[in-house]
Amino acid sequence: MSGRSTTIRVIDADAVHAALSYDALIDALGAAFAAMPDDIPPRAHHHLPPARPGASDGTLLVMPAWNPRAIGLKVVGVMPDNPGVGLPTVIGSYLLLDRETAAPLALLDGAAITQRRTACASALAARHLARADARTLLVIGAGALAVHLIRAHVTSRPGLARIRVWARRADAAQAVIDALSPAERAALDVAVVSPDALDAAVADACIISAATRATVPLIRGHLVAPGTHLDLVGAYTPAMCEADAEAVARADVFVDGREGAAAEAGDLIQAVAAGRFAMDRIAGDLADLSSGRHPGRRDDGQVTLFKSVGHSLEDLVAAELALRRDAGGA
Structure with a gap:
């Protein structure tokens, strides 16, 4: 991947699901785990105190990873009060960066990424x-x-x-x-x-x-x-x-x-x-x-x-x- 451009591609949930066929992703995961680097850090958990009086505590999950081509960062919020405002309890985004420059490449729907990869x-x-x-x-x-x-x-x-x-x-x-x-x-x-x-x-x-x-x-x-x-x-x-x-x-x-x-x-x-x-x-x-x-x-x-x-x-x-x-x- 090249990071020479600063244009970031936004890929919504429908596009993520359309792009990730099960057979292709299973094979890609197999190849990646077969050559897995040993320096990927574990998922970080952070407690989020209530954002306002009467609100519930939340949890912030941060999952970084990298390879010779790209850096990825998934940020997930577990927010129990979200259904009250029409949002899912678990909500997330995935940011993909160029490995050499850290220039942003894409912002992807985190829930769709999680469903397919899991x-x-x-x-x-x-x-x-x-x-x-x-x-x-x-x-x-x-x-x-x-x-x-x-x-x-x-x-x-x-x-x-x-x-x-x-x-x-x-x-x-x-x-x-x-x-x-x-x-x-x-x-x-x-x-x-x-x-x-x-x-x-x-x-x-x-x-x-x-x-x-x-x-x-x-x-x-x-x-x-x-x-x-x-x-x-x-x-x-x-x-x-x-x-x-x-x-x-x-x-x-x-x-x-x-x-x-x-x-x-x-x-x-x-x-x-x-x-x-x-x-x-x-x-x-x-x-x-x-x-x-x-x-x-x-x-x-x-x-x-x-x-x-x-x-x-x-x-x-x-x-x-x-x-x-x-x-x-x-």
Whole structure:
């Protein structure tokens, strides 16, 4: 990239989604993690006191990354009062700079970048960790990530034919299915899991992808079938948990980044506190899997677990790819 121009390109959410196909982003993430530099700092958390009397506290997250071509900086605000003024609780922007000069190249929608890169990082992990003959995907949670997780996992594992969606409210799960295109719904066996039938769905799934803010485990380890791959995307604070200590103890655990997982991954932190896991038992990260330093799944009976907390390299890869494609590049 050249930083000789000071013109900054603005890429909105629709353009980000249009530019980032799942297959291209999964491949780009794999290549980047295979050659990951060792000097990318962890995500910084900053407490934001109320901006006015009576307002809620907020959180500011800052995620920098760089490579020989570009510098990227994602800034995310977690602002509980935003829905009252018509804005999402989590709101963010991504600034892409030229590596040599730090001249601004692009400002991208941070939520769209996050949705695409998070789903594709999970799919990249599943490429290495899920069984090749996986047929049933269970998605737990009906937030903005759910549709992207379905599409990314189906891209990574084309044999997936049965998609099940669970949420605490059946209408929310149905809304996820309705967000799929008619062609997608015709090609897949998609159905809502009744709110009281989660345990049976867990036992029946080949891949379980959870993206929630649960503080009480939704996935009970003794129900997880041999050969299952767990993709835990939510539980992004130590107080949150999507899978119980038994599930963590039974699995070979992989993460996107070890430092972030040790500080933020509620599922792992709570399993450590319960005496069922130790952070030195983490089998590998996305760099290990993508580079071939770890072979991934060993056998069809192995339970694998990928814990995603978000890695700033993922955002940088997505932003570079979005800028290149939005500007007409391949």
